[in-house]
Amino acid sequence: MRDKYGYGPFPGVKNRITDPAPPPSPRKSPLVGVGVMVVKGSKILLGKRKGAHGAGEYAFPGGHLEHMESAEDCIRRELAEECGIEVCNIRFQYCANVRKYAPRHYVHLGFTADWKSGEPQTLEPDKCEGWAWYGELELPQPLFEFARMGLDSMTGLRPFQER
Numbered sequence: 001m002r003d004k005y006g007y008g009p010f011p012g013v014k015n016r017i018t019d020p021a022p023p024p025s026p027r028k029s030p031l032v033g034v035g036v037m038v039v040k041g042s043k044i045l046l047g048k049r050k051g052a053h054g055a056g057e058y059a060f061p062g063g064h065l066e067h068m069e070s071a072e073d074c075i076r077r078e079l080a081e082e083c084g085i086e087v088c089n090i091r092f093q094y095c096a097n098v099r100k101y102a103p104r105h106y107v108h109l110g111f112t113a114d115w116k117s118g119e120p121q122t123l124e125p126d127k128c129e130g131w132a133w134y135g136e137l138e139l140p141q142p143l144f145e146f147a148r149m150g151l152d153s154m155t156g157l158r159p160f161q162e163r
Contacts, residue, residue, distance in 0.1 A: 030097075030105040034074045035062030037150045038087055040115035043133035047083070047120075049144060050127055053101035059144035061131075071109055083120040083131050087113035094153040100145050110150045 037060050038045040046058040063078040065071065072090055079085050093110040120131035134140060143151070 030107050032065040033062060033098075033106045033108040033146065034065050034071055034078065034111070035060045035108065035146045035150065036075045036079070036087065036090070036111045036113050037093065037147075037154075038079070038085065038113055038115050040133055043135050045083070045085075045115070045120060045131055046134055046140060046143075046147065047122075047131040048129040048140070050125075050129055052127065053104050054144045057142045057144040057147075058140045059147050060150060062146070065109075071111070075111060075113065082124050082128065083118075084123055085118035085120055086116040088116045089114040093150055096146070096149050098145060098149075108146050108149070110146065110153065112150070112154075 044060075046060065049055050049057050049059050061079050061082045063074070063082070065074050069077075075087070075090060079087060090111055090113040093112050096106075096108045096110065098106045098108050120133075122128055122130045139151075
């Protein structure tokens with residue numbers, strides 16, 4: 001029997017009209033994540049994650065790089081969306097291949113930037129419990145893996161990390 005377009009039957013081939021589509025397969029390539037350690041004097045900005053991988057862990061602001069977006073534009077967009085602050089002097093810190101949160105797989109670009117203006121606000125309460133500034137000796141625990149890598153890269157030259 002032919003389909004409504006006049007094709008078929010083809011032995012062993014499912015009918016694209018009457019047979020249901022298979023469920024989507026898990027993502028086969030990594031996502032690109034961008035995070036930024038915002039520095040204000042001797043303190044850094046961290047927020048407690050909610051509702052996703054790393055829930056309950058403290059992280060820097062950041063998110064997914066969108067198609068054709070520059071890393072700097074991504075940083076500025078994510079900061080505006082997540083906490084409403086502005087930064088300047090954005091610097092590359094590290095690149096990492098992260099599989100710790102499997103089945104999620106990320107290539108992560110870590111940056112550092114200086115705080116410019118605005119007080120951190122919780123603009124995405126479904127993703128973050130709140131933002132606060134922390135000194136080096138008062139860092140909250142547990143730290144999100146990407147934040148840990150950013151802090152580790154400050155202590156030595158580690159432009160690429162595998163975790």
